[in-house]
Amino acid sequence: xxxxxxxxxxxxxxxxxxxxxxxxxxxxxxxxxxxxxxxxxxxxxxxxxxxxxxxxxxxxxxxxxxxxxxxxxxxxxxxxxxxxxxxxxxxxxxxxxxxxxxxxxxxxxxxxxxxxxxxxxxxxxxxxxxxxxxxxxxxxxxxxxxxxxxxxxxxxxxxxxxxxxxxxxxxxxxxxxxxxxxxxxxxxxxxxxxxxxxxxxxxxxxxxxxxxxxxxxxxxxxxxxxxxxxxxxxxxxxxxxxxxxxxxxxxxxxxxxxxxxxxxxxxxxxxxxxxxxxxxxxxxxxxxxxxxxxxxxxxxxxxxxxxxxxxxxxxxxxxxxxxxxxxxxxxxxxxxxxxxxxx
Amino acid sequence: xxxxxxxxxxxxxxxxxxxxxxxxxxxxxxxxxxxxxxxxxxxxxxxxxxxxxxxxxxxxxxxxxxxxxxxxxxxxxxxxxxxxxxxxxxxxxxxxxxxxxxxxxxxxxxxxxxxxxxxxxxxxxxxxxxxxxxxxxxxxxxxxxxxxxxxxxxxxxxxxxxxxxxxxxxxxxxxxxxxxxxxxxxxxxxxxxxxxxxxxxxxxxxxxxxxxxxxxxxxxxxxxxxxxxxxxxxxxxxxxxxxxxxxxxxxxxxxxxxxxxxxxxxxxxxxxxxxxxxxxxxxxxxxxxxxxxxxxxxxxxxxxxxxxxxxxxxxxxxxxxxxxxxxxxxxxxxxxxxxxxxxxxxxxx
Numbered sequence: 001x002x003x004x005x006x007x008x009x010x011x012x013x014x015x016x017x018x019x020x021x022x023x024x025x026x027x028x029x030x031x032x033x034x035x036x037x038x039x040x041x042x043x044x045x046x047x048x049x050x051x052x053x054x055x056x057x058x059x060x061x062x063x064x065x066x067x068x069x070x071x072x073x074x075x076x077x078x079x080x081x082x083x084x085x086x087x088x089x090x091x092x093x094x095x096x097x098x099x100x101x102x103x104x105x106x107x108x109x110x111x112x113x114x115x116x117x118x119x120x121x122x123x124x125x126x127x128x129x130x131x132x133x134x135x136x137x138x139x140x141x142x143x144x145x146x147x148x149x150x151x152x153x154x155x156x157x158x159x160x161x162x163x164x165x166x167x168x169x170x171x172x173x174x175x176x177x178x179x180x181x182x183x184x185x186x187x188x189x190x191x192x193x194x195x196x197x198x199x200x201x202x203x204x205x206x207x208x209x210x211x212x213x214x215x216x217x218x219x220x221x222x223x224x225x226x227x228x229x230x231x232x233x234x235x236x237x238x239x240x241x242x243x244x245x246x247x248x249x250x251x252x253x254x255x256x257x258x259x260x261x262x263x264x265x266x267x268x269x270x271x272x273x274x275x276x277x278x279x280x281x282x283x284x285x286x287x288x289x290x291x292x293x294x295x296x297x298x299x300x301x302x303x304x305x306x307x308x309x310x311x312x313x314x315x316x317x318x319x320x321x322x323x324x325x326x327x328x329x330x331x332x333x334x335x336x337x338x339x340x341x342x343x
Numbered sequence: 344x345x346x347x348x349x350x351x352x353x354x355x356x357x358x359x360x361x362x363x364x365x366x367x368x369x370x371x372x373x374x375x376x377x378x379x380x381x382x383x384x385x386x387x388x389x390x391x392x393x394x395x396x397x398x399x400x401x402x403x404x405x406x407x408x409x410x411x412x413x414x415x416x417x418x419x420x421x422x423x424x425x426x427x428x429x430x431x432x433x434x435x436x437x438x439x440x441x442x443x444x445x446x447x448x449x450x451x452x453x454x455x456x457x458x459x460x461x462x463x464x465x466x467x468x469x470x471x472x473x474x475x476x477x478x479x480x481x482x483x484x485x486x487x488x489x490x491x492x493x494x495x496x497x498x499x500x501x502x503x504x505x506x507x508x509x510x511x512x513x514x515x516x517x518x519x520x521x522x523x524x525x526x527x528x529x530x531x532x533x534x535x536x537x538x539x540x541x542x543x544x545x546x547x548x549x550x551x552x553x554x555x556x557x558x559x560x561x562x563x564x565x566x567x568x569x570x571x572x573x574x575x576x577x578x579x580x581x582x583x584x585x586x587x588x589x590x591x592x593x594x595x596x597x598x599x600x601x602x603x604x605x606x607x608x609x610x611x612x613x614x615x616x617x618x619x620x621x622x623x624x625x626x627x628x629x630x631x632x633x634x635x636x637x638x639x640x641x642x643x644x645x646x647x648x649x650x651x652x653x654x655x656x657x658x659x660x661x662x663x664x665x666x667x668x669x670x671x672x673x674x675x676x677x678x679x680x681x682x683x684x685x686x687x688x689x690x691x692x
Contacts, residue, residue, distance in 0.1 A: 059550035060521075166638050167407075196406035196577065201621035201634035208631065223551065226623045230632070249628075267555040269580025271624055273603045276584050280556040284506075285520040 008103070008184060009050070011086040017185060017217050018048040018071070018104075023080035025066055029290045038289050040066040042241040044080075048185070049322060053211070053218040055232030055249065057225060057264070059286050063241040064221045068189045071219070072106055073097045085184075102132055105178035109190035111170035115162040121173045122147065122158030128181040139180075146176040149213070150206060168199035172206065179210065185217040193222060204231060225268055229253050234322075237261050240289050240297040243316055247325030257327035260298045296330065306330075308337045368539055368571040369395040369418075373431035376413050376595075380426065385642045387413040389595040390431070392669075397538065400565060400572040402586035402603070404579065406618075408639055410595035411575045415541050418573075419458055420448055435539055454484045457532035458541040461548050463524035467516040473500075473527045474512030477534050484535040499530035503560060522553035526560070533564065540565065542574045546581060558584050579622050583607055588675070591615050594640050594650035596666065601676040611678035614651045649680070657682060 023044045029036035041063040048054050056064045069075045071082065073090065081088060084103065088094035105128075108114045115124050126143035130136060144154040150172040152158075162170055171191065178186055188207070192200045204227065211218060222228050228235060228249075235252045237245040237260065245258040256262045266281035282301045287293060293300050299309035308330055315333070317326035330336035376388035388410040395401045405411040416422050418433055418440060433440040436455055443451060452458075460466040468476055477499055478492035485492075493512070500508035503526040516524055525545060532540060542561070546554040562585050565572050576582055582589055586603040591612065599612040610616045617635035626632055637654040640646070648663040649655070655662065661681045670683040 059552065168638060196639075197579075197618060198406065198621045198635040199638065201623065201632040202636070204623070205631045205634055224623075225551070226625070230623045230626055230628060263552055267551040269555070269558075269578070269584045271580050271583050271607070273583045273586070273607065276562075277555055277559065280552070280559055282552050283556065285522040285553055286550065288520075 009085070013050055015050070015086055016047045016083075017050045017085055019081075019083040020047075020071065021045050021081040021083070023067070023070055023082070024078045025063075025070055025075065026078055036290050039241045039292055040289060041070060041077075044238075044241075044243055045316075046236055046243065046246060047319075048217060048219060051215065051217055052233040053220055053231055055228035055235040056219065056221045056238060057223065057228050057235060058238035059223065059264075061240070061286055061289050062238040063289070064238050065189055067238070068106065068187050068219065068221055071187060072101060072104055074106075102181060103183055104185045104187065105181065105183040106187040106189060107171070107174050107178050107191040109193050111167055111174055111194065112162055114174055115170060115177075117162055120159045120161060121165065121170075122154060124162075125173065125177045125180050128177060132181050142180055143176070146180045147173070149179070149210065150176045152176070166199075167195055168203060171195060171203055175203075175206070175210070179214060182214070183216070185219065187219045187221070189221045190223070191220075192227065193224065200227070207231070225253075225265065237264070240286065240292045242297055243328065244298065245325075245327040246316065246319065247327075248323055251325045255325075257325065257332060258298075258329050259302050259304055259331075261327070263301075296328070304331060304338075304340055306338050306340075312336075366397075367394040368397045368399075368436055369393075369573070370434040371414075371418070371431070372433075374414065374417060374433065375428075375430040376410070376417050376422065377428045378426055379428055383643045386645050387595055387642060388417065389645070391592075391595070391597055393590055393597060393600065395539070395571045395573060397571050398566075398569045400562075400574055400585055400587045402582040402589045403573060403575045403592055403597075404577070404582050404589055404618075405575075405592035406577055406639060408594075408642065409592040411577075411592050412543055413595075414592075415458070415543050415573060415575050418541060419452055419456060421458075450484070453480055453532075453537070454535050455537060456539045456541060457535070457537040458543065459525075459528050459532045459545045461544040463521070463528040464516060466528055467524065467531075469516055472513050472515055473519070473531075477527075477531045480531055480534045495534065496530075499534055500527070502533070502564070503527070503530045505530070521549055522557065525549060525553075525557055529557075529561065529564070533568065536568070538571060540570045540572045542572060544576055545574075547576070547578070554581075555584075561585065579607065579619065580624075591618070594645065595642065596650065596679065597677075598651065598680070599678040601673075605676060611672065611676075611683060612651075612680050613655045613657050613682075615678075617654075 023041055025041040027038040027040055029038050044067060058064045070077050084095050084100055089100050090097055122143050125146055126139040129139040129142045147154040147158055152169060152172055192203050195203060220231055232249045235249050236243055239260050245252060245261045256265055263281040270276055284301050295310040295312055296314050299305040314328040314330045316328040317332060319326050330338040331340045334341050371391060371393050374388055374391040378385040378387060391414055403411040417429055420440060429441060474493060474496050477496035481492040481495050497508055497512060500511055505511050505523055505526050519527060546557050549557060574585055583603065589603050589606040590597045591599040593614050599606060599615045610619055620633040621635055623632060635654055640650050647665060649666055652658045652662040667679045667681050669677045669679050671677050
């Protein structure tokens with residue numbers, strides 16, 4: 001398996017698997033005034049290295065799911081650039097969208113609605129390889145193999161329909177289906193969020209094992225910081241369509257730079273009744289992404305906000321290498337004019 | 344009771360009422376809920392006992408299908424009567440809830456007992472402003488003039504810290520953010536000064552930074568108003584933030600109960616232990632999480648014996664014979680596991 005993965009590897013291990021440059025997606029806001037735009041994803045750039053797990057965290061409306069859909073071309077980006085293993089996606093001399101989707105698969109949060117209710121799950125898993133050109137019998141065999149690899153007995157579970165499976169089993173089927181066409185990268189969009197804790201742990205263990213076995217690269221989207229910390233090598237924090245912080249997982253969790261990241265971490269329940277949280281780290285709800293606040297989008301909720309924060313949008317510091325830890329905050333930029341800026 | 348040696352605890356303590364001199368606000372005894380259809384019977388709740396004192400927060404902790412929400416709904420008689428068989432007794436402030444007629448039930452709901460839900464968008468009426476909805480509840484239970492009811496609604500929105508409360512009175516539910524909607528639902532639940540608040544995962548659908556605000560708010564209001572509260576959740580962290588006591592449910596039974604710190608720090612039941620181990624919280628990234636194998640039992644075909652036995656790493660032959668009776672290691676500290684006698688009681692010596 002890893003041998004075939006090597007064959008597909010074009011640029012060698014040092015070349016990033018996926019580069020997103022200045023991705024943007026705005027939607028027209030329904031019901032609001034004509035000029036109102038939902039700035040779902042706004043100028044998002046990041047690099048995904050081969051074999052790593054990049055976690056994306058943020059609250060609802062921050063654009064993390066829109067970003068996932070942009071990466072797979074499930075929706076069209078307004079602007080920006082996507083480069084998969086050195087080849088621009090959808091460009092004349094680059095990789096086609098169909099080829100991209102052979103390489104990148106996705107697992108969604110709702111395990112039931114992402115399966116065809118009228119199809120036995122083994123056929124759902126076989127569908128991908130079949131559509132991508134394998135013979136029917138071959139596709140079936142691949143599906144059975146894959147069901148075994150996700151821990152489901154194909155004789156017992158293969159002929160069943162989605163409604164006959166538990167939530168955890170359905171999510172295993174979805175993972176099998178994603179892996180059946182041997183992708184190099186999997187986007188997991190809240191893939192374990194709907195599962196009970198005891199089942200969530202099983203599926204997380206399975207995902208880690210499969211990553212090893214198939215030499216995969218993960219983009220792991222979740223609102224659960226504990227899960228992201230456990231599974232990710234690096235973490236990207238989003239707020240209202242922008243990247244506010246990016247860095248190695250442990251650095252982000254031990255030494256968060258952005259006030260929003262700190263608030264997000266400080267909002268996690270303590271798990272210790274003797275040390276309960278007495279004061280909420282931030283007040284209010286995240287504002288609507290329709291016509292978001294000017295400047296730094298976090299400034300209306302930020303305890304350190306100063307006039308400069310409403311005027312200018314902070315840059316995400318200079319990202320140089322894999323282990324760079326950067327955040328978009330005026331307090332980190334000595335030239336910003338913020339009184340707390342590091343000199 | 345079982346013939347195992349258990350420490351000397353009076354029958355009153357075992358009934359769970361011997362905490363100080365308070366009368367219990369809630370007494371649930373041998374509650375059984377079954378959903379009956381022509382094809383099958385789902386045994387959702389199978390003999391649940393608990394009590395809540397005035398001003399106390401009991402968290403019912405469990406995964407989906409454990410019967411925690413069904414228990415809560417049974418206490419308000421919200422389950423569809425034709426398909427539901429409820430047995431046992433539910434007493435709230437001395438009233439026998441299962442015996443109430445329709446009128447008395449109407450007085451109970453929203454008066455003595457209020458409930459808040461996970462999804463405020465479906466719990467609030469989309470065609471009335473939140474001011475109208477709260478005022479309506481006040482009028483229904485307390486009477487008085489419309490103007491007075493509206494003034495009370497404004498007071499309540501301020502109580503739950505909704506910014507610009509006067510303006511928000513005339514908002515429809517869809518015009519509010521998720522956090523504000525949840526606050527509005529809490530305001531409505533508190534409008535008639537309930538003595539008991541039933542909360543069914545009220546913060547689960549909220550974002551992290553909003554969830555902690557609503558939890559802190561609920562904790563403060565509960566303390567200030569002295570409400571007894573039953574808080575249903577699947578989230579150990581949420582329970583740690585708000586509970587005085589925790590009852591852990593599995594397959595329709597309470598398998599462990601005790602003060603929040605004891606249950607989270609020194610869980611007795613293998614299921615609770617497994618739940619804590621499988622909850623991702625700062626584990627080493629090098630190792631797998633200790634997951635509980637398998638999945639919860641089918642409530643249509645519950646076998647005799649401990650329902651957790653098929654997934655339990657410490658299972659013994661005794662486990663399959665019958666569901667272990669509650670065993671107490673201290674007053675109010677209970678687990679239903681055959682291993683309690685050997686392990687915990689020795690430690691308690």
